[in-house]
Amino acid sequence: MLRKRYGFAWHNDHLSYAEVTGPDGHTHNAGVALPVPCDRDVLEMMVERVNKVQEIVPVPFLLENSVYFVLFGDQDMTETQFLNELTEQTGCGLLLDIHNLYANARNHKFDAFEYLNELDLTKVVETHIAGGSEFAGMYTDSHSGPCPQAVWDLLEAVASRAPGLRAITFEFHDSYYPLLGPSGIREQLQRAQTIFARHRESSLESTSIPARTV
Amino acid sequence: MSLQAFQHALSELVASPALCLAVRAGGAGFFERFDLSEMEKVRLSKMVWQPGMSVSCSMYRSNRITPIYTLLNFTCKLLGDGLKSELEHYWSSMELADLQFKEEIDRFGSFLRHRIVTAGITNPYVEEVLDFELALNELQFIPRRKLLQHLRDVPPSRERGPFRLSPLIRIVRFRHEPFKLLEALGRERTPPQDLPAGEFLVVLSANEEQTDMKLLNTRVGNMLLSIHTAEVSQQCSSEFMELVREGFLVPQ
Numbered sequence: 001m002l003r004k005r006y007g008f009a010w011h012n013d014h015l016s017y018a019e020v021t022g023p024d025g026h027t028h029n030a031g032v033a034l035p036v037p038c039d040r041d042v043l044e045m046m047v048e049r050v051n052k053v054q055e056i057v058p059v060p061f062l063l064e065n066s067v068y069f070v071l072f073g074d075q076d077m078t079e080t081q082f083l084n085e086l087t088e089q090t091g092c093g094l095l096l097d098i099h100n101l102y103a104n105a106r107n108h109k110f111d112a113f114e115y116l117n118e119l120d121l122t123k124v125v126e127t128h129i130a131g132g133s134e135f136a137g138m139y140t141d142s143h144s145g146p147c148p149q150a151v152w153d154l155l156e157a158v159a160s161r162a163p164g165l166r167a168i169t170f171e172f173h174d175s176y177y178p179l180l181g182p183s184g185i186r187e188q189l190q191r192a193q194t195i196f197a198r199h200r201e202s203s204l205e206s207t208s209i210p211a212r213t214v
Numbered sequence: 215m216s217l218q219a220f221q222h223a224l225s226e227l228v229a230s231p232a233l234c235l236a237v238r239a240g241g242a243g244f245f246e247r248f249d250l251s252e253m254e255k256v257r258l259s260k261m262v263w264q265p266g267m268s269v270s271c272s273m274y275r276s277n278r279i280t281p282i283y284t285l286l287n288f289t290c291k292l293l294g295d296g297l298k299s300e301l302e303h304y305w306s307s308m309e310l311a312d313l314q315f316k317e318e319i320d321r322f323g324s325f326l327r328h329r330i331v332t333a334g335i336t337n338p339y340v341e342e343v344l345d346f347e348l349a350l351n352e353l354q355f356i357p358r359r360k361l362l363q364h365l366r367d368v369p370p371s372r373e374r375g376p377f378r379l380s381p382l383i384r385i386v387r388f389r390h391e392p393f394k395l396l397e398a399l400g401r402e403r404t405p406p407q408d409l410p411a412g413e414f415l416v417v418l419s420a421n422e423e424q425t426d427m428k429l430l431n432t433r434v435g436n437m438l439l440s441i442h443t444a445e446v447s448q449q450c451s452s453e454f455m456e457l458v459r460e461g462f463l464v465p466q
Contacts, residue, residue, distance in 0.1 A: 030228065030229075031229060032228060034221070034224055069264075070261045072257055138266060
């Protein structure tokens with residue numbers, strides 16, 4: 001029904017949660033997207049749920065890596081291992097939010113390019129890029145301006161190694177519109193389109209999902 | 215369902231810096247409320263010390279304040295420095311929240327009305343500006359086009375009445391001159407303390423694309439209010455028919 005109405009080629013959700021069920025059975029909003037631990041039991045639950053989603057909605061389903069500010073420390077797997085297992089076991093795709101990856105790498109001091117080396121980039125169908133800002137001592141995914149150079153570098157790396165990439169979305173919060181203005185936004189989109197076009201031909205050959213413009 | 219309990223516990227911590235501090239201080243009572251494994255308790259105990267927990271708490275508050283500050287902006291400005299403590303009270307008394315903008319401001323509005331009566335919020339303009347903003351928001355969230363179409367579809371046999379208050383209007387009672395009060399707030403100024411006092415009835419109308427605000431003469435305003443409370447079902451004075459022409463009254 002939804003697919004008929006909106007004609008979407010794929011759909012996605014975040015690898016995080018924002019709704020919580022209390023002991024009384026009522027649900028409420030957590031107020032902020034919170035990460036899930038990359039543990040075996042969580043993976044099993046996610047596999048079950050992703051399979052259910054794919055059963056109900058007959059278009060490719062993608063999971064998106066989230067930004068996180070707290071660390072669980074002793075998880076069974078790294079995030080890349082978790083996502084690789086999840087995509088392997090369910091056949092779902094990935095929405096790689098490059099700015100989330102950049103924010104996490106910056107806040108938690110890991111190498112974002114190493115993350116890309118570990119992730120199965122053949123599963124990436126869409127990427128998100130954005131700008132962010134410092135907030136209370138950490139870098140946040142506030143969608144508040146142009147992409148940092150590091151995000152462009154990461155996009156270039158992903159686009160060259162993700163044959164299934166079909167879309168790049170520049171995320172931008174409208175309250176920051178005066179900061180960039182129409183020419184600033186156009187510049188970001190053109191830069192993304194140039195990178196997409198540079199790697200598009202090879203990626204179109206390897207998948208049946210239609211390409212989308214940015 | 216340990217994972218569900220863990221998620222619930224983490225969300226409660228993110229919603230309350232005071233709770234995080236209590237857990238830091240060894241508040242074991244917190245963990246007893248949830249069906250957590252030992253590993254999950256250790257994880258949460260470590261997480262409350264991370265800088266990222268403070269950031270998450272701040273983001274939670276930022277996300278919760280957004281609908282209130284956006285849609286009840288004048289009320290927040292009038293509360294001034296008192297806003298912070300009112301929000302603290304509100305958040306501690308409202309554990310459950312869906313964070314939908316409309317529901318959130320309705321809840322905060324009810325909370326503030328209660329606080330005006332019980333906690334002595336002294337600013338004389340808060341109550342009427344709150345009523346005004348809640349009424350304005352109600353109009354912004356109604357299915358305007360659908361209601362207009364419904365009103366256009368009224369059969370000719372009902373066009374002569376009886377009448378009811380239009381679903382596209384709201385009446386707000388001010389106790390101070392409303393235009394000067396709202397103009398000062400719109401200009402980011404503190405409203406003067408000596409605004410003319412009295413009864414001022416204002417009608418907000420969404421009959422046009424842009425919500426319109428009009429000061430009613432008190433007698434006409436009270437007539438509209440009495441129709442609203444079903445004390446008067448039908449009148450035929452020229453003033454009454456003018457209200458019909460204005461679209462404030464519509465066939466039942």
